Amino acid sequence: MAVYTPVTATDLAGFLTRYDCGRATSFKGIAEGVSNSNFLVDTTSGRYVLTLYERNIDANDLPWFLSLMTHLADKGLPVPRPIADRDGHALQTLNGRAACLIAFAQGVSIAEPTPAECHAVGAALGRLHRATADFVAVRANSLGVTAWRPMAAKCGAGLAKIDPALPVLVADALAATDSWPTGLPVGTIHADLFPDNVLLDHGDVTGMIDFYFACTDIRAYDYVVTHAAWCFSAIGTVHYPDRAAALAAGYAETHGLEPAEVAALPRLGEGAALRFVLTRAYDWLHTPPEALVTRKDPMAFARRLAWYARATPDAVLGR
Structure with missing residues (x-):
């Protein structure tokens, strides 16, 4: 389980008002991962992952991480892009946690690679x-x-x-x-x-x-x-x-x-x-x-x- 901080539908609706990504049509926690709280969010404009960063990640490092991900996405690598709000900010706060809305990446992870x-x-x-x-x-x-x-x-x-x-x-x-x-x-x-x-x-x-x-x-x-x-x-x-x-x-x-x-x-x-x-x-x-x-x-x-x-x-x- 990788949802430590709960987010309600009302919480999400308020959060999404900061963005030009439509309203939520579905929303569920993601079990994979061990470090952060992650949610799969479908909206009227696309699919995203909402991440709430838990205490084992230093919040001071988050701008560096998000800047790196944006840099790699700009270079055309298959790295999910952090989504900026209308004011140009990718790093947010939700329910007492640093948070970010990130583009969804298609594909599956494999256990035994060829x-x-x-x-x-x-x-x-x-x-x-x-x-x-x-x-x-x-x-x-x-x-x-x-x-x-x-x-x-x-x-x-x-x-x-x-x-x-x-x-x-x-x-x-x-x-x-x-x-x-x-x-x-x-x-x-x-x-x-x-x-x-x-x-x-x-x-x-x-x-x-x-x-x-x-x-x-x-x-x-x-x-x-x-x-x-x-x-x-x-x-x-x-x-x-x-x-x-x-x-x-x-x-x-x-x-x-x-x-x-x-x-x-x-x-x-x-x-x-x-x-x-x-x-x-x-x-x-x-x-x-x-x-x-x-x-x-x-x-x-x-x-x-x-x-x-x-x-x-x-x-x-x-x-």
Whole structure:
């Protein structure tokens, strides 16, 4: 369930008076997602998503996120456009929450991608990296390499409760960050391009959504986050070279990796897997059993972490 702040039909009607998008004809909560309250809104002029931003997103970051989404939509990427009201403002307030009306993107998310779908996603990621080359606003990665030791400390002895092998795996990965790659190209990245944040229609990417972890960081880190999300089985026990090769081929068609980026892929992959191990572990340990959010298993990314620790650049590229 992803509706934490209720919105009534009366609330919505008043909200829509700020826009030139007609009156609502249907309205329902969207179950997908875990961070914000989302509603599907049909009006006499089209279909939209109404998002209310909950407390786990810093409201100070919202103008940056919405500016990025608008920039990408202006570049012709399949990114839903934040809708501005009659005064030109996209960021609003509704029921005590920051809110935004966003264009609806057609398509579906897939659970088990094919190589062809991985190729399409690689090409879309490359287009995103090209399109952000002139996006000059900067946002630090709040879940980047400097955040991982503090996150691990917050998990503490709880890591062993998740799995007895997890503390050593995390400690080794943290030690490896002492040689974190430097000097690689930096840009605006999505940082969370999982299958549930990509919409496809007949094999084409029709939507790239959920930019609320986007930031300024190593560009190849974004590539390997996408690799970790698309090229393994859901529980992380199997790496699929055919998916990895397709992802690499798609990315090469629209952007490509420099030799130094290729060489750094395994270490960047360790970091990407560690980031999701730690955030999932923290949620696993601190989410009350009665909470509406479904906890995600940290071990699915612990298995990916172990794979990257012994991988070669060719293996990450599916060669």
